[in-house]
Each structure stands twice: as C-alpha cells, then as structure tokens.
Amino acid sequence: MRELLARSAHELLDAVESGAVDPVELLETQVEFAHEVDGALNAFIKIADPANASGDWQSPALGIPVADPTAPRQYTRLPYAAKDIFATRGIETTAGSQMLRGYLPPYDAHCVELLGQAGCGLIGKTNLDEFAMGSSGENSAYGDTHNPWHLDYVPGGSSSGSAAAVAALQAPLALGTDTGGSVRQPASFCGIVGYRPTYGSVSRRGLVAFSSSADQCAFFTRGSLDCALAMNTVSHPDALDSTCVPPADVDYFAEAQREVHWDKLRVGVIPAFMDSNKIDAPVLDCVKSAIKQMTDAGAQIVELDLPLLELSLPAYYIITAAECSSNLARYDGIRYGLGKDVPIEEIEGAGPSARHGADDKIGRGLGPAPSKDLLSHYISVRSHGFGAEVKRRILLGTYVLSAGYGEKYYDNARALRRDIRDGVMAAFQHVDVIATPTSPTLAFPLGARTQDPLKMYLADMCTVFVNLFGGCGISLPCGFGVDTRGTSLPVGLHLVAPPFHDSLLLRVAAQYESLTEWKYEAPAWITEKLKA
Amino acid sequence: MQDALLDQLCGLARIELTADERGDFKAKFEGLLAFVEQVQTYAARETGDPSAPPLVFVDQLVPRKDVAERFEWPAGTRHDYRVPQVIAFSEDEG
Numbered sequence: 001m002r003e004l005l006a007r008s009a010h011e012l013l014d015a016v017e018s019g020a021v022d023p024v025e026l027l028e029t030q031v032e033f034a035h036e037v038d039g040a041l042n043a044f045i046k047i048a049d050p051a052n053a054s055g056d057w058q059s060p061a062l063g064i065p066v067a068d069p070t071a072p073r074q075y076t077r078l079p080y081a082a083k084d085i086f087a088t089r090g091i092e093t094t095a096g097s098q099m100l101r102g103y104l105p106p107y108d109a110h111c112v113e114l115l116g117q118a119g120c121g122l123i124g125k126t127n128l129d130e131f132a133m134g135s136s137g138e139n140s141a142y143g144d145t146h147n148p149w150h151l152d153y154v155p156g157g158s159s160s161g162s163a164a165a166v167a168a169l170q171a172p173l174a175l176g177t178d179t180g181g182s183v184r185q186p187a188s189f190c191g192i193v194g195y196r197p198t199y200g201s202v203s204r205r206g207l208v209a210f211s212s213s214a215d216q217c218a219f220f221t222r223g224s225l226d227c228a229l230a231m232n233t234v235s236h237p238d239a240l241d242s243t244c245v246p247p248a249d250v251d252y253f254a255e256a257q258r259e260v261h262w263d264k265l266r267v268g269v270i271p272a273f274m275d276s277n278k279i280d281a282p283v284l285d286c287v288k289s290a291i292k293q294m295t296d297a298g299a300q301i302v303e304l305d306l307p308l309l310e311l312s313l314p315a316y317y318i319i320t321a322a323e324c325s326s327n328l329a330r331y332d333g334i335r336y337g338l339g340k341d342v343p344i345e346e347i348e349g350a351g352p353s354a355r356h357g358a359d360d361k362i363g364r365g366l367g368p369a370p371s372k373d374l375l376s377h378y379i380s381v382r383s384h385g386f387g388a389e390v391k392r393r394i395l396l397g398t399y400v401l402s403a404g405y406g407e408k409y410y411d412n413a414r415a416l417r418r419d420i421r422d423g424v425m426a427a428f429q430h431v432d433v434i435a436t437p438t439s440p441t442l443a444f445p446l447g448a449r450t451q452d453p454l455k456m457y458l459a460d461m462c463t464v465f466v467n468l469f470g471g472c473g474i475s476l477p478c479g480f481g482v483d484t485r486g487t488s489l490p491v492g493l494h495l496v497a498p499p500f501h502d503s504l505l506l507r508v509a510a511q512y513e514s515l516t517e518w519k520y521e522a523p524a525w526i527t528e529k530l531k532a
Numbered sequence: 533m534q535d536a537l538l539d540q541l542c543g544l545a546r547i548e549l550t551a552d553e554r555g556d557f558k559a560k561f562e563g564l565l566a567f568v569e570q571v572q573t574y575a576a577r578e579t580g581d582p583s584a585p586p587l588v589f590v591d592q593l594v595p596r597k598d599v600a601e602r603f604e605w606p607a608g609t610r611h612d613y614r615v616p617q618v619i620a621f622s623e624d625e626g
Contacts, residue, residue: 308574311571311573311574313567314567314569314570317564317567318568329546332546375546378546379546379547379548380548382546386547391545391547392557392560392561392564394545394547395545396561398544400568409568412572413568413571415574416571419574453560453563453564454563457567
C-alpha cells in the first residue's frame with residue numbers, strides 16, 4: 001500500500017474506483033506516513049491520530065462512492081490536507097497564530113464541506129505563515145516549515161506546510177490560499193504544481209480572511225490534471241459567498257485532457273519579468289528553456305508592454321495591508337481564540353518571531369498583565385496574539401487608511417489596480433496565456449531574509465498582478481537551478497490566463513507537462529522512507 | 533518616523549509595542565513607506581503634474597454639529613427586539 005503514496009491523485013482515483021484500493025485503508029496509510037516524516041519537516045500543525053485516522057475527524061461520507069456516476073470525474077474518496085486557515089468543524093483552526101489558539105470552528109469551510117461530501121478524508125491541518133502573511137514559512141507561531149529538498153532551506157509561503165506536504169508525499173492534494181502568490185511561490189520552491197483559480201470560482205466561505213479582494217482558495221498537487229479533478233469537486237456556487245460565481249457545467253478534468261494545438265497558441269512574455277537584473281540566472285535559464293520547449297512545439301511568442309506591472313507590488317501591499325487592518329480588527333479576545341479559549345499567560349515567551357537573532361523579543365515581550373477594562377483587554381490580547389509581521393501590516397494598513405493619507409495611498413493603489421487590470425485584459429486580446437518565472441529567486445536558506453521584509457516581499461513580484469486583476473495562474477516545475485552555495489533547487493514556470501479561463505490554463509499546463517521531461521519525483525530521503 | 537505618529541497608529545490598531553518592538557518597527561517601517569510611496573509615480577503620471585504637493589496628514593476630523601429631532605412612533609407600533617436565529621450551527625440548535 002505505501003508505494004501507492006508516490007502516485008498522482010488521478011492514478012490513485014483509478015485504483016480506488018476499480019476497487020483495487022480501499023479508500024479508508026489508503027487514508028490510514030497516508031496518515032501514518034505523514035506522521036513518519038513530519039518530525040523533519042513540521043509541515044503539519046495537526047495530523048489525524050494514526051490509531052483513529054478514519055474516526056472522529058472525518059465526514060460520515062468517508063470512503064462512500066459519489067451517488068451520480070455520470071457526473072464529471074471528481075476528486076473523491078482520496079485523502080487531502082488543508083492549510084490551517086480553512087475552518088474545520090470541531091478541529092482547532094489557528095491560522096498559524098497564537099491569536100486563534102484553541103479556536104474550534106462551529107462549521108466547515110465550503111471547500112472542506114464539499115470534499116467531505118465527496119468521501120475524502122482529512123489528513124491534517126498544515127503549517128503556514130501567520131494569517132497567510134509571509135513568503136517563507138518562517139512567520140508561524142508553530143515553528144518553521146522545512147523544504148523537503150533541503151531541510152535547511154525555506155519551502156516558501158505563506159502556504160508553506162501544504163507545499164512541503166505534497167512534495168514529501170504526505171498528501172496527494174493540499175488546500176492552500178493564494179493572496180499574492182502564496183500557493184504558486186511555495187509550489188515553485190518545492191518543485192510541485194500550485195494552482196490559483198480565478199477569483200470567484202471557488203467559495204471563500206470558511207477561510208480566515210486576510211485580504212478579501214485578493215484571497216482565493218488554491219491547490220497543491222504533483223500534476224495539473226489533479227488540480228482539474230479538485231476543481232470539479234470544489235468549484236460550485238455558494239449562497240453564503242456573494243463573490244462566488246463559478247461558471248456552470250465546466251468539466252475541468254475533461255477540458256485539461258484536450259489536446260492543445262501549439263501552432264495556434266500565443267504565449268505572452270513580459271520583458272520586465274525576464275530581466276537578468278531582477279531574476280536570478282538559474283531561474284531565468286530554466287524558464288527560458290521551458291518557453292523554448294513551447295516555441296519548438298509551435299507556440300508563438302508575443303512580447304507584452306505592461307509598464308504598470310512594475311508598480312503592482314507596492315499597490316498590492318497598500319491594498320492588502322488596508323484590508324488586513326480591517327479584517328484583523330475582529331480579534332479582540334472576546335468571542336474566540338486567545339483571551340477566551342486560551343489565557344494570555346499560556347503563550348508567554350512563545351511565538352513566530354522567537355527564533356532569529358534580533359527578532360527574539362519582537363512580538364511577545366510585554367508579559368501578561370491583568371486587564372483593568374475592556375480596552376486594556378483588547379490591547380493586551382492583540383499585542384500578545386499577533387506576531388511581528390502581522391503587526392507591521394496592521395500598522396501599515398492603519399497608516400494608509402488614515403484621514404488624509406487614504407487618498408494618497410489607498411485610492412491611488414485602487415486606481416492603479418483598475419489600470420493594471422485594464423492593461424492585462426487588453427494584453428489578452430493578443431495572447432492566450434502569459435508566461436513568467438514564478439519566483440525571481442530559488443528557495444533561500446532559513447533565516448536569510450527574516451531581517452529584511454522588503455527583500456521578502458520581492459519574492460512575489462511575478463505573481464501579485466494575477467491577484468490584482470483577478471485572473472488564474474499556475475506554477476509548474478520546469479527544472480532545477482544551483483544556488484551560490486552549490487545547492488540544487490527546483491524552479492517554477494508561471495502561466496497566467498484571464499478570469500474564468502481556468503480550463504484553458506489547465507489544458508495548456510497539462511500539455512506543457514507532456515512536453516517536458518520534468519516529472520515529479522520525490523526527494524531521495526522521502527522515497528527511501530517510503531520503501532522502509 | 534516620529535514617535536507621536538507611531539503612538540497614534542498603535543492606538544488606532546489597539547496594539548502596544550515594547551521598546552524592542554518600537555526600535556525594530558521604526559527602522560523597518562521607514563523602508564516600507566518608501567516602498568509603497570512608489571505609487572505616487574503613478575499618480576504623477578495620471579495627473580501629469582509631478583510637482584503636485586504631497587497631501588498633509590490630518591490627525592483628526594472636524595466634528596459636525598449634531599442635529600436633534602424628535603421622532604414619534606405611530607400609535608399601536610409593536611416593538612420586538614428579539615434577534616431571530618438565522619444559522620443553526622448544530623443539530624441541537626435553532
């Protein structure tokens with residue numbers, strides 16, 4: 001049974017549907033293996049109990065076939081992991097923060113609900129940068145996540161644990177959230193597929209909100225066909241999310257398997273994202289090779305002039321900081337989490353910033369003080385519960401929304417976002433997809449950038465424009481590059497399509513995978529563990 | 533970054549910083565502001581006036597005068613302030 005864990009989700013689905021594999025036994029084996037390797041990775045905040053993997057946590061529909069056999073092929077009866085930012089009924093959901101320690105949601109996120117109804121089993125809740133703010137997996141209150149390819153390197157973020165879990169064969173599918181590249185960038189660092197669907201094609205109900213206009217449920221898998229399977233299961237209308245308007249009757253899995261006529265495909269390239277002054281050489285080499293493979297197959301390359309994209313990163317940080325300061329105002333220690341479910345005294349000395357040099361005292365140093373009144377209770381809970389990066393973004397958001405500065409920053413950023421969207425949509429009149437590197441760099445060593453938030457923010461320079469214009473994007477493994485320490489690390493190719501052209505994007509991605517020799521193979525130490 | 537501004541932001545955000553945090557935050561916040569300031573190049577491009585004066589931080593708004601007006605409920609109006617149960621979180625609720 002263990003050797004099955006290296007297979008892709010659609011291969012596992014074949015085995016389950018043919019009756020060759022028992023889905024409950026598969027879940028139990030997967031949970032057991034996830035436990036075995038997680039000591040080295042810290043990919044999970046919580047994993048199901050191996051002795052009771054198919055018990056308390058699971059939907060009553062676990063392992064039961066979907067009723068309608070004529071429906072499009074779906075991700076059913078297979079195990080999956082979820083970033084610990086998805087609400088899971090009765091299972092602690094922390095968002096990687098001390099602020100939500102002890103919080104037991106009274107309902108499931110829409111995606112979790114649909115996967116449960118499809119008979120899928122939850123392996124565990126994965127680690128993340130606190131409230132999805134970060135690009136390295138080092139901002140979690142529950143410890144750093146490690147890159148399975150080299151354990152002293154970051155896996156990327158903010159969906160760090162989900163990326164590491166899929167790369168280390170701890171799960172065939174993991175849910176993440178992508179607000180500025182939080183699925184695509186870690187997928188690139190871990191050598192797997194990270195797919196961010198169009199904003200509005202999957203419900204956001206039950207996601208702990210960071211930036212409501214950019215947040216999106218997204219997926220990690222080891223092949224793009226598996227993302228298409230997951231879309232067939234979770235891309236459904238939700239009356240409780242007014243922004244959720246998925247197109248009806250799309251069979252993503254069938255679409256993704258349709259052939260691409262490469263000679264008719266127009267691939268847009270943005271010179272600013274192929275500039276050797278901005279993109280590291282090993283990354284650029286791999287991405288250029290990938291684009292050459294597409295042109296060799298017949299694709300036409302079109303250079304796009306989109307100068308406003310250079311300003312997408314500051315616009316993104318203004319808008320998301322503003323939305324974050326508003327969304328995170330709800331954490332007051334009155335209704336849930338720290339201050340209610342867990343006393344403040346219990347977290348003294350712990351926290352996301354308590355690991356790297358000068359940041360040691362940042363975020364947690366106030367010491368427990370009895371609250372004299374409601375306001376001092378709010379301040380005490382918020383000062384202890386949030387880590388340094390979250391506080392920075394809340395204060396930045398408060399600043400850009402302040403009277404007088406609102407016009408200078410927030411309104412300008414919103415106008416810029418509108419013009420970026422118009423510019424990108426105009427570009428899609430001339431191309432079918434846009435290709436860029438996913439990240440300007442390879443994965444970097446743990447602790448290398450924690451003192452420089454701006455350098456950390458640049459990790460998203462090629463991905464944030466997708467969240468600003470509301471389209472869809474996917475990161476696909478396209479080779480390995482060697483960093484200055486001589487370490488070989490994965491590189492991602494980033495493909496982008498217009499809003500609600502997800503089936504086209506998945507189709508091009510699947511066809512690119514058939515062109516390239518880069519097929520996912522787990523790191524050697526994982527494969528050895530699997531055989532043990 | 534001025535201490536008064538940082539204090540004001542912390543007050544609005546209901547956050548208190550330790551001395552260590554203040555030092556760290558002030559140093560990094562200057563960099564963040566310079567970074568987001570880049571959107572002004574877009575504003576200048578839009579207005580065509582690169583010398584447009586920067587906006588001034590206003591630390592409080594001028595309050596408008598309250599206007600009081602007496603309202604009489606129509607005779608016979610029933611007041612029911614009970615909140616209806618809109619979501620049943622579990623089977624034994626609602």
